[in-house]
Amino acid sequence: MKLAEIIVDVPTMQTDKPYTYMIPKDLENQISVGSRVAVPFGRGARKVQGIIVSIVEKFSLPDNFKLKEISKVMDLNAVLNDELLKLSKWLAQTTYSFRINCIDTMLPSAMHVKYKRVVNLIDDNINDAEILQLFKKSKSIDFDDIDSDKHLVNKLMQLKKNNQVSLEYLVNDKAISKKELFIEKNITDEQIKDIIPKLRKNSTNQLRLLKVLLDEKSLNIKQTELTKKYKISNSTINTAIKNQWITKKQVEIYRNPYKRPVTRNYPLKLNDDQFVAVNTVAKSVKKHENKVFLLEGVTGSGKTEVYLQTIQKALVDGRNALMLVPEISLTPQIVNRVKGRFGELVAVLHSGLSKGERYDEWRRIHEGKAQVVVGARSAIFAPLQNIGVIIMDEEHDPSYKQDDNPRYQTREVAKWRAKYNNCPVILGSATPSLESRARASKHVYDLIKLPHRINNQKLPAVSIVDMREELANSGQEDFSAPLINAIKQRILNNEQVVLMLNRRGFSSFVMCRDCGFVLKCPNCDISLTLHMDTFSMKCHYCGHEEAIPKICANCRSRKIRYYGTGTQKAQKELLKLIPEAKVLRMDVDTTRKKGAHEKLLRRFGNHEANILLGTQMIAKGLDFPDVTLVGVLNADTSLDLPDFRASERTFQLLTQVSGRAGRAEKSGQVYIQTFNPDNYAIQLAKSQNYEQFYVKEMGIRHSMNYPPYYFTIKITANGNQEQQVASKILEISRYLKARLNSNAIFLGPSPSSIAKIKNQYYYQIIIKYKNEPKMHECLEFILNYYQKDAQKGLYVNIDSEPLSFM
DNA sequence: AGCACGCCGACT
């Protein structure tokens, strides 16, 4: 008897292990390791989904243990291969999360099953009026419809005990592939030619249909094509089916997320630096060498071309390629370039696709129909086999770290897969993360530099505008005189401007001038932001929305003022200062709709506006030849965050956004407005000297005991009872302090910097450490120990190498 | 998660 070890879809600490099931004889050849199945789980008739992680002959349970059988198979083919199963195990261990959650992250969301509980009536002779009413229409009802009615549930449970009703569990697969009706020819062209003369004179429609069939070379024709293009009615088709000339057939088709045709592009001539880069990596690809390359190239140095030609080399060697970009929907330009280069071989995975589209792209990869995968963070789990190279563009980007379970860093997963596939990884960036750059210094990674812009284009000239002076001189705090003049100049020249303001909405908060009262979200510990388009106050954390106050809720004063500038207010002010400006605003609020992002960028590319004003989402990857001016309205927003990576973030952001200027023939100019003109991150962004920034910042990290000199762990507790949360985190802190080395540094326990989100209180500890062999074991103990509290709504989360300490 | 079991208080 063959047995299957199965991870069940019940994400708790206690069930985070394989369970053994018997494989029924009739399912034996439909099942393999990596298959999704439905299994009975628990005492009742409950069924859950599971993934087979291994098939064994014997098991280690007591001899008299009665095993259950697998109920049904969900897929014909395994959904996870050996590599991804192993990866899920490693991921669960290193991110302190449940294996089933890791598996879920790897699969497209369309594969997450829906559970349905159904109550079936067995005994017709029930004379309870309420029950009769319930089953009046149908013999089975959806349990969820009556779940909230305690009285009814109890009654039904009683009936269940007497075998008068039964509870049935359905595991429904949502992963429905898209099908289209096709008409298939059943007869040859010769037969058609025979039939035509024998047709009755009045069967004109049949004659038309047959002629179409003769004209169409392929055996299958879309039914919609027959009806729309050839105006052949459904009844005509049905008659032909009766005559057995054709048959209807459902054919699975792939949804194509990129309906817009992409223009074909061809390899560009490489400059010397690029040539060396491509060849160095290609050598590793060929030798199946597991190496990590850090490609440090200034903005505009042609990194994308290096990626594309490296992928080309991998394909020539018969291997596949995986390319990751940050939040891909933000950079349609890159996707189009890859699609334009490799055409049908490319599959794209990102959050901008619908569930169905994602599922189809995933299946194309799974079935080996795609050889190049481009995608955002989760695309690192694409079921691509025989990977020859993994590329991570903008490797420093914070979106590569997932901020809920499993809290993985894509870079680490990429390295794991590269090792499994014996292939190199390219980490590319103009401003590498300090972690990566430090590893390159220690020769853990191979450093490749692209120090020049392509065509020897000069880097844009960067000027810093001291806003303290501007404020004192003119009272202007959002737009300085030099920036306004420069913008006017570009508009006259018919050139374009990119303005970045890292704050959406209208004002950042609303304060009463009499008593200092700031309106806060009732669910979160955060002030509400004013939005002028909806005339409301919004919470950016939970989405809470309320009316704009006219009088102070605290002191009834009418002196309410708006502080801080968001993109909405900036747009309004800009139009006041430069009435002839045509401004496109790009932030979360204007890009929420699917495809809105791409549309905005296309409009900008078509010169429908001369100014693109947006939050940091405009800093990434935009490449418009007529943009010659970039303005950063307030460089301090990211600098003032109480986080040790604030300088790094600011430097990266400023460098990236500066790189948007002067990418073609025209040279670029950048203005950075700041209240901290002497800050080193801003000064070094001005000179665009990454290496110097790296050295300076490393010095600070060293003296302050921060990464990459120390490892870090963040432990968070949350729940709706603040007291409980606080005492829990204190307990955890004491437990760890007693067990770790004395040189481990504890920050906290303390309330998280946003201490309350959606009515949940958050407390945290951060631990900085160098070498803690016991750490992993201790943390596993904590998770195990506190899982009992999860039922009471008290949760403990562990984030290994958190991006932020906030 | 979701279900059963078991222990306690408040109802016909």
Next chain:
DNA sequence: GTCGGCGTGCTC
């Protein structure tokens, strides 16, 4: 006495 509230423990 028993119904139903919730705390606890287990699921191959």
